[in-house]
Amino acid sequence: MKKYVKDLMVAAVEFPHECYVLLKLTDSEPLPEMLPGQFVEVKVEGSPKTFLRRPISINYVDRENNQLWLLIKKVGEGTQKLAELKVGDKLNLVFPLGNGFSSVQEKGEKVLLVGGGVGVAPLLDYGKYLKDNGASPVFLLGARSKSDLLEQALFKAIAPVYVTTEDGSEGEKGFVTQHTLLEKERFDRISVCGPKPMMMSVARYAKATGTPCEVSLENMMACGLGACLCCVEKTVKGNVCVCKEGPVFDINDLTWNI
Amino acid sequence: MKNPVMTASGTFGYGVEFADFVNLEDIGGIIVKGTTLQPREGNDYPRMVEMASGMLNCVGLQNKGVDYFCEHIYPEIKDIQTNMIVNVSGFSIDDYAECAARINALDNIPAIELNISCPNVKHGGMAFGVTPEGASAVVKAVREVYQKTLIVKLSPNVTSIADIALAVQDAGADAVSLINTIMGMVIDIEKRKPVLSIATGGMSGPAVKPVAVRCVWQVAKAVHIPIVGLGGIMTAEDAIEFFLAGASAIEIGTANFIDPTITVKVANGINDWLDRHGCKSVNEIVGQLDG
Numbered sequence: 069m070k071k072y073v074k075d076l077m078v079a080a081v082e083f084p085h086e087c088y089v090l091l092k093l094t095d096s097e098p099l100p101e102m103l104p105g106q107f108v109e110v111k112v113e114g115s116p117k118t119f120l121r122r123p124i125s126i127n128y129v130d131r132e133n134n135q136l137w138l139l140i141k142k143v144g145e146g147t148q149k150l151a152e153l154k155v156g157d158k159l160n161l162v163f164p165l166g167n168g169f170s171s172v173q174e175k176g177e178k179v180l181l182v183g184g185g186v187g188v189a190p191l192l193d194y195g196k197y198l199k200d201n202g203a204s205p206v207f208l209l210g211a212r213s214k215s216d217l218l219e220q221a222l223f224k225a226i227a228p229v230y231v232t233t234e235d236g237s238e239g240e241k242g243f244v245t246q247h248t249l250l251e252k253e254r255f256d257r258i259s260v261c262g263p264k265p266m267m268m269s270v271a272r273y274a275k276a277t278g279t280p281c282e283v284s285l286e287n288m289m290a291c292g293l294g295a296c297l298c299c300v301e302k303t304v305k306g307n308v309c310v311c312k313e314g315p316v317f318d319i320n321d322l323t324w325n326i
Numbered sequence: 327m328k329n330p331v332m333t334a335s336g337t338f339g340y341g342v343e344f345a346d347f348v349n350l351e352d353i354g355g356i357i358v359k360g361t362t363l364q365p366r367e368g369n370d371y372p373r374m375v376e377m378a379s380g381m382l383n384c385v386g387l388q389n390k391g392v393d394y395f396c397e398h399i400y401p402e403i404k405d406i407q408t409n410m411i412v413n414v415s416g417f418s419i420d421d422y423a424e425c426a427a428r429i430n431a432l433d434n435i436p437a438i439e440l441n442i443s444c445p446n447v448k449h450g451g452m453a454f455g456v457t458p459e460g461a462s463a464v465v466k467a468v469r470e471v472y473q474k475t476l477i478v479k480l481s482p483n484v485t486s487i488a489d490i491a492l493a494v495q496d497a498g499a500d501a502v503s504l505i506n507t508i509m510g511m512v513i514d515i516e517k518r519k520p521v522l523s524i525a526t527g528g529m530s531g532p533a534v535k536p537v538a539v540r541c542v543w544q545v546a547k548a549v550h551i552p553i554v555g556l557g558g559i560m561t562a563e564d565a566i567e568f569f570l571a572g573a574s575a576i577e578i579g580t581a582n583f584i585d586p587t588i589t590v591k592v593a594n595g596i597n598d599w600l601d602r603h604g605c606k607s608v609n610e611i612v613g614q615l616d617g
């Protein structure tokens with residue numbers, strides 16, 4: 069798939085929560101083809117400490133309004149600067165990067181999409197894709213507390229949403245892997261994005277139940293293009309670049325101790 | 327060469343990774359990823375850490391080995407109409423010579439860049455690059471089996487880079503390139519641990535540019551073979567500094583990560599600068615410092 073380096077324009081800036089920003093970007097031309105689970109590398113201007121580009125997942129592609137959405141958690145100077153962007157500003161992107169989540173394998177397949185924290189970001193686009201292409205996605209989203217749950221209305225408009233919060237302020241109390249849904253139902257496959265410990269525990273559940281499972285990794289990156297070999301993950305095939313061969317991996321290809 | 331801009335090894339893959347962004351044939355030369363005789367898995371993750379105006383890496387020469395290169399990668403890149411140059415690394419003099427000999431057999435590789443300066447492998451290339459005797463021994467052995475253009479890449483992590491450059495010139499190198507990365511270290515103070523998996527790594531990016539310019543200037547005074555300058559180049563003006571210090575060509579490394587089209591922008595910017603200053607070619611300004 070062709071990659072681009074391009075200035076996109078900020079069409080909207082929303083703050084779903086004080087720690088997050090949702091950037092809606094647009095362009096004068098139709099946005100290029102992108103796959104759910106792929107990511108972009110954004111150039112952060114005006115932050116001397118932020119030298120390298122920042123990898124951010126594609127949260128959603130709104131074709132009707134020609135918008136690319138990025139859902140960003142403020143964790144350091146780079147992401148803080150991104151949260152200060154204003155409507156009309158330009159943002160330079162290298163995109164789309166990486167492999168993306170698996171395409172629909174079978175009509176009607178039941179796919180569980182598990183997200184934790186800002187890891188829910190790529191699942192919105194993926195859930196929409198699955199539904200539009202005849203699969204049956206189900207979301208299981210985890211957060212610290214009710215106010216950390218992002219884009220709930222949008223997820224619910226696509227498919228059933230199950231929720232866990234660590235403080236019990238919404239949905240079931242605990243971690244996603246403790247949700248009763250996992251005892252009651254079986255799925256054809258699972259896709260996960262979130263903190264590594266969460267992805268590992270979902271991977272453990274998947275292995276125990278014999279469910280195919282893919283995870284989206286967030287290794288530190290420099291080029292994002294498979295050129296520098298900085299972002300590698302150990303796999304059964306040796307060290308491979310998360311930015312190019314990933315970020316989505318079948319858990320059986322990883323060497324995780326699960 | 328179409329223009330004096332090349333890409334630095336390890337930062338531009340095999341070129342093809344950037345084909346969507348730039349016309350590779352508009353770049354003066356593409357120096358591909360470090361290649362060794364045997365395949366190497368490289369160091370563990372984390373292999374990079376960012377710093378103000380730069381980064382450190384300890385990739386550790388991950389590559390599939392020279393045979394894989396010849397069989398699978400060379401056919402993919404051999405028809406790119408520019409100078410496709412292979413960066414060669416090794417762990418013994420025999421390694422270097424054997425690897426160079428195999429690349430000598432490839433018609434469309436006009437030159438190699440011998441990396442005697444990689445800081446990221448234990449007992450690796452740098453052991454040769456840090457003494458004039460070591461550097462000379464490797465270059466002599468390679469020169470015997472390698473007939474095309476031999477560029478030798480020097481480390482700044484030495485007491486006198488000019489002495490090494492002289493030794494390399496005497497041993498038969500056609501050109502030198504400098505600098506490789508500067509050895510550094512970053513500590514995560516909360517974990518009280520180095521950030522990088524092997525503790526140390528090589529610094530690159532704009533932060534190292536003054537060191538690189540100084541090295542080029544010192545080497546230019548010592549040798550008569552051409553110098554390829556690199557280290558922190560982000561703009562045409564940066565490149566001009568290297569020419570004035572004595573380099574006749576340059577390489578761009580880390581800047582490719584920030585702007586994948588940077589090579590062509592710098593090449594065009596160099597031409598604009600030369601035009602504005604009434605110069606017909608880069609040669610007119612190489613080493614032309616006043617006073």
Ligand SMILES: Cc1cc2nc3c(=O)[nH]c(=O)nc-3n(C[C@H](O)[C@H](O)[C@H](O)COP(=O)(O)OP(=O)(O)OC[C@H]3O[C@@H](n4cnc5c(N)ncnc54)[C@H](O)[C@@H]3O)c2cc1C
Pocket residue numbers: 107118122123124125126139140141142143144145146147148186189190285286287288289315
């Ligand atoms: C493929 C991929 C997709 C991503 N998608 C998103 C997304 O959709 N939304 C989002 O908010 N974030 C996402 N991230 C993480 C995001 O890239 C980092 O949070 C960001 O680079 C931090 O930059 P900073 O300058 O704000 O923080 P820094 O000052 O660089 O770092 C602040 C803290 O964040 C940690 N951090 C930095 N980079 C990463 C990283 N790559 N992964 C995990 N922790 C990191 C650092 O260890 C440090 O503790 C993604 C990362 C990858 C690799």
Ligand SMILES: Cc1cc2nc3c(=O)[nH]c(=O)nc-3n(C[C@H](O)[C@H](O)[C@H](O)COP(=O)(O)O)c2cc1C
Pocket residue numbers: 296297298334335336337359360361383385387413441444479505506507529530531532534556557558559577578579580581
């Ligand atoms: C991720 C990375 C990988 C590198 N790999 C190699 C390598 O394989 N061989 C080599 O000679 N130099 C390697 N280098 C060094 C660069 O080629 C260059 O000498 C150095 O980065 C300084 O230039 P820059 O500041 O323009 O990046 C690497 C640098 C980086 C950042």
Ligand code: FES
Pocket residue numbers: 288289290291292293294295296297298299300309310311312
């Ligand atoms: S970030 Fe450079 S290879 Fe993945």
